Amino acid sequence: MSVLIKGGRIVTASDDYVADIFIEKERISLIGSNLKVAADRVIDARGKYVLPGAIDPHTHIEFPFGATTTCDTWTSATTAAAAGGTTTVVDFCVQTPGKSLGAALDSWHKKMDKNKPVIDVGFHMAITDLKKPETMKELAAIDEAGITSYKLFMAYKGAVMVDDTTLFKVMRQAKEKGAVVMVHAENGDAIDVLVKDAQAKKHTLPKYHASTRPVETEGEATNRAIQLSRIAGSTLYVVHVSCKQSIDPIAHARENDWDIHGETCPQYLFFDESYLDKPNFEGAKWIYTPPPRPKEHQDHLWHALNKDVLSVISTDHCPFNWKGQKTLGRKDFAMIPNGGVGIEDRVRLIHHYGVTKGRISLNRMVELLSTGPAKYFGLYPRKGTISIGADADIVIFDPKKKWTISKKTSHCLADHNLYEGRKVTGTPVVTLVRGKVVVEDNKLVVTPGHGQYIKRANYGSKLLAKGK
Amino acid sequence: MSVLIKGGRIVTASDDYVADIFIEKERISLIGSNLKVAADRVIDARGKYVLPGAIDPHTHIEFPFGATTTCDTWTSATTAAAAGGTTTVVDFCVQTPGKSLGAALDSWHKKMDKNKPVIDVGFHMAITDLKKPETMKELAAIDEAGITSYKLFMAYKGAVMVDDTTLFKVMRQAKEKGAVVMVHAENGDAIDVLVKDAQAKKHTLPKYHASTRPVETEGEATNRAIQLSRIAGSTLYVVHVSCKQSIDPIAHARENDWDIHGETCPQYLFFDESYLDKPNFEGAKWIYTPPPRPKEHQDHLWHALNKDVLSVISTDHCPFNWKGQKTLGRKDFAMIPNGGVGIEDRVRLIHHYGVTKGRISLNRMVELLSTGPAKYFGLYPRKGTISIGADADIVIFDPKKKWTISKKTSHCLADHNLYEGRKVTGTPVVTLVRGKVVVEDNKLVVTPGHGQYIKRANYGSKLLAKGK
């Protein structure tokens, strides 16, 4: 099956021009002006942007959290992703403490075999427990499964939190393999003291989720991970950076050319701590971790995205229904499952609030949403750009079309949308994955299972170097 | 005439892939894998880089300096440029104090009409004297001549130096027109005191050129220009940044998102002040301004290039023969014409010492030498990248070919080459300007006059915004 995309404005991380694109055998084979070539399908993209499909390197799909599980299936989550212009996700396989990494991997593949994805998928591996010596051996071989990034939680004491010994040992292993270490950076010990103190004082409302996780807990842990990385000689990628206190040590590291990187997520750019105060327990929808911050941090985050202090915008999509899931914590904020909805609206939000408001250029948007994640996580040049030979993961984006974000039009199964009612200008209209249209006019037009598991290469093995 | 470039590794500011390029009517019309299309000429680029032609936005060709004139003609200089992979230059028209801007522009066009160029050419306008009120009116209309950048000298007291009043007035005018203000940033007053003091002490050797222009004179003037720009609200581009003292205020400005930019030149990356000490007056070859600096500044410059504190590498090509020109100052360093040879070897040098030594990525090299200058000086997207519809200004660069830099193989008319004898890996093998091969295997293969004068648009009028 071949596709011809006519007359669109092609935008990559550095270029911006009008041309036609011809796709054969899942890949881009020709770019030219006024291509005269027969195709099974012709898409008229005049007046529209033709972008490389967005990549979301931070999702939690069918993910068990405490006594519950995130509410999307692999099919629903990836449909939502595709509808929003995302063509690949990299999800976190999480080791159950006491169990093997292999068991986690099997479990993740089984879920995806059952509720099949419509876009491509990779996995990171989250390590929670190194007590068994064979776990480190498993880790050493996990690149064979196409996993080249390891995640560790510095918070969630008593659950998935690791101590510095485990963190540091994994970093040393990552150095050996050229893998990327990803950290959830918060000081779990201090948070645990603050949470227990709040509970003792009968501080039960959602807002105490924020006050018991002050910005210093994140800034501290970020710096700790950076320094331990420096000793280990490993690559570090700090997930969901939410505040200046965490931005500053990353900026310092990058100014010194250390191998340190970071991402943020839309929920930190668009919501502040006041959302937790919404009445009737609605604030619980904004219980995610790190929590929403004071408003001034939003400007710091945009600045960091602009100056390449932060290099990726992911979603940390981790959806829970308000009813039945978020409400588990009606009597104690600490019992509310942590996580928010986000996979579907990332591209629209960043285009509207970032590009049309003049905060970032269109090229930088492509870099933050697609090219950057592809390069960091071993998907480039197969994914992450529009060039000859690349997978035809393409989004036709109408920059003038109005769109109202809403649960009603969403493919995510959660019973609410954090951005409900926001009106944006610009939305994806056609999404192709490996040359096949998967979503068109917000409707799934492909059979689940089109999405494939992608084995990833090492970070920057060939392409990344100084200067980018 | 059509050209097909087969199988090269196409490198842009952000991408890197293998494909064929088809050129028709001076422009790139098709990029694809295994293109099957008839062409007047087929170039086999397998194993080679296919790069957008480099742009040199800082040259002084047939330029009168004191009692003498730079020794290249427009034909020789542009042939040297093309041989080295440069496909466009933007040269400085300089107002003669007391005369009109129009007279300068006429004079520049006349020279170029006589000794015709082989590559494309644009002009900046250097303002030296605003005494006549009509000069400001001329400046206001000069965009009609395709000139959208104004240059001012803060040094060369008694010659082309302007005072802060003139500088500030021109900045205010630039703000009105959206033009770029370029400054040669050195404190001419302090230098004048130091030079006269050196002369009084009979300090005649070339090395006193450096000691009478300490780094603080450059750092001071750079900061002065930045602050005056802030008041005027104009765009500033600091030419030939040579030292940390000048880098620091630019870095501070850019961190604050001010509209401040800078370039450096190869002579500051590769030579230090010790070159002025070469015996038998040979040091005079390295008399350019700012002077060669202590060696430690080279690392600061590379770091600034990497962090986008400096965004362009130009040449400040301003060639004088050693014999008969440089030797005018045998008895007084202040009589040595200021300027060095450089237009021909920029791409080779940056590739060898930048990319192969791991200081910058290949993508960043393209950005610094081509995409960046094209965007700053109103040439993008017509020039500065490889994409459909762009001028086919292309360099086929063999990254493995050894090359020894030498006067013998150079097309520049100067009697020496500053880089004489340096062995590099990687050199241009074919250079095309608007689809026509102009140099092949270091030989000019086109009739002078192929090069055209290009009217330039305003800086960033459409394409540049935050994030790039």
Add this chain to the structure above:
Amino acid sequence: MSVLIKGGRIVTASDDYVADIFIEKERISLIGSNLKVAADRVIDARGKYVLPGAIDPHTHIEFPFGATTTCDTWTSATTAAAAGGTTTVVDFCVQTPGKSLGAALDSWHKKMDKNKPVIDVGFHMAITDLKKPETMKELAAIDEAGITSYKLFMAYKGAVMVDDTTLFKVMRQAKEKGAVVMVHAENGDAIDVLVKDAQAKKHTLPKYHASTRPVETEGEATNRAIQLSRIAGSTLYVVHVSCKQSIDPIAHARENDWDIHGETCPQYLFFDESYLDKPNFEGAKWIYTPPPRPKEHQDHLWHALNKDVLSVISTDHCPFNWKGQKTLGRKDFAMIPNGGVGIEDRVRLIHHYGVTKGRISLNRMVELLSTGPAKYFGLYPRKGTISIGADADIVIFDPKKKWTISKKTSHCLADHNLYEGRKVTGTPVVTLVRGKVVVEDNKLVVTPGHGQYIKRANYGSKLLAKGK
């Protein structure tokens, strides 16, 4: 005549203790607990602070400005100073362009011979014109007159402004003599363009005084003076720092251990630009230079005072009557004499708003008002502290006494007080100069002429070194 001060709380730049002080022959000869010694006068200082007399190193007394002269006499100004706790002033002798330094010095001494001072006095020399070669020779010998600090104006174009050549030459001379160079740092060229532009637009109100002297003009000139000092190797002291743009380069310099220092004045700590908008031309009272700034700069100034980025608080006392002097500029802000009233209330203001509000410690207040200026300007250890052998320049300060600042109770001859109506806690009750009570309960109790001209030593000749 001997004096015994009983039971006061003696506060120096680092100490704070209760003791008695005995004064003989103008100097402090004994400090002890419960001194039993006969004295001509006994002062009960229980419950009060006993402070070293404040030193004001920045005044313009009987100073011609344009067509008018500051409205205090040497007697009135020094009485006001003494009433406010100041026991020494260092005033600016200003060379008339075209005339000799000696003429200026004579003129200053003559004025002081006529209207004799009640406290001690030193002079700085302001150089405005180096055209005559003998001026530099005069400067080289001026330490013989006890003048060890040179002032230059980088603003007031067409009047006392010097160009960078003059500034730099004076710096080189200062280096030879170990003198301190003081600069009024504003870019006079840019200000001149802005003022003329405002005048052309009929912008006549006082507020245009501020808008035509933007903070960048001060920041720029400050940095310029710093860099030129670095080249010359001289000591720099930046007067009346008013904004962050000027603080930042001083902070950078001091962090690098450069010999760079700065002062601010109360009017920058307590007034913002909104004062210029007072109706009925009252805003003209706040026409001083640099102008009052946006309010946010006040916090930056306090921070700089705390971190020893700024090391002195002086007054720049330069009083003009509103009626008849300030009103000269009713039709054009540029015709309003520049200068404000301040010599009398400095200590009260800094104590109330600095110490009692917790912005600075009491020790730091003493350092900023007395010990610091004494050390910088060659008066220490004779003045600037309370220790055995020092001049008995002492202020008995009642920290609990309420005081309302007002023209009515002031000794300054100006027809207004900028701080009119402000209520402060803490005020001087007795002021001694060389062991003699000069003001008591706000009344002059000494015959004018008690004040002496003091020949000053060089900066830090013996006492200042790193670490302070």
Add this chain to the structure above:
Amino acid sequence: MSVLIKGGRIVTASDDYVADIFIEKERISLIGSNLKVAADRVIDARGKYVLPGAIDPHTHIEFPFGATTTCDTWTSATTAAAAGGTTTVVDFCVQTPGKSLGAALDSWHKKMDKNKPVIDVGFHMAITDLKKPETMKELAAIDEAGITSYKLFMAYKGAVMVDDTTLFKVMRQAKEKGAVVMVHAENGDAIDVLVKDAQAKKHTLPKYHASTRPVETEGEATNRAIQLSRIAGSTLYVVHVSCKQSIDPIAHARENDWDIHGETCPQYLFFDESYLDKPNFEGAKWIYTPPPRPKEHQDHLWHALNKDVLSVISTDHCPFNWKGQKTLGRKDFAMIPNGGVGIEDRVRLIHHYGVTKGRISLNRMVELLSTGPAKYFGLYPRKGTISIGADADIVIFDPKKKWTISKKTSHCLADHNLYEGRKVTGTPVVTLVRGKVVVEDNKLVVTPGHGQYIKRANYGSKLLAKGK
């Protein structure tokens, strides 16, 4: 008993003048010129400095470390201190894990009752274990014992190291009481991994002590303690800062006016990591923690001392004999007791290498060695300066006397001196504690027991505020 000190040059943190001092009833009662007063003893101090006695707030006397105990007795250590110009020490009481704080306090008092001190003594309390709930209650009441500072070890895993939960809880308690939290800042987890790795690789030599404790482990822990302090709202004092990585976060904190402070010790100013390589296991003498660092850190430390980023120089005196103690680790560097000799030579070393070499002023020396520690640890104004009413803890220091540091002339019981053979200019000649000469010409002239236990007030309770 009364003492009259004649004609010395009295130097405090800010002053410097010549006068006589009269001492009665242990305190300074009179300072004057040419005092004519009868005294039991007259000391001729002409040509000498008269300094406030140095205070050493960081010692480990009769301290059990692993299987051994530091080799000084309270008598020998305080004699050495006095001989070197130190008149007060504040030693660390250390809780035995599992035992009460009271038990530790008793134990410390008993040791001191047995081997009585010759100078005054205070205690800090080191908390190692909060498992028993009553420990926190004990801590809450410990100010009644005159203890107002709590110490925690972030390293020494498996021994005295605390986790972040304990550290944070103690900080919250300190906030309640206004106490100072002192931390030994190193990441014990990472060090433990590195040490075990070194042991596994049979890396047994002393130098591995340094390589297993890289600078990042200290920098990380310092920042962690700072951030946790910020959350707790407590005062932090970082002990034995040794490197830039630790200086930087302290500098950042202080620039932001956070309540964060730090000290360094002479061993970090004078020794680098190469000392560990001394042959025949002699390097073991330099096994202290943090370890000696690369030489470049010494300049950073001096700079930090000058800029008040570091505010105190203590000794961390923790002496072990080489023979029999240090040699316990001949086969494994990790078995070498950690600690070095230092109490005796601090003042001489800082005077010689700091003051006479121009690195700090004499006033700043007094501030770093005496006034600063007195203010931080609740001893000021009773101790830490020379003023009326203060304890007559005074050192007569001969700035011209040559001294060779050596075990032979030392009063410390250790079998070596780290500074053996260093020749310095300037040495204490008489040391008085509360008005009594305790050491004269390097000989103890008082009966042990003259030293008293001092109950300390809270940090800054009355005297410290911004600006100092």
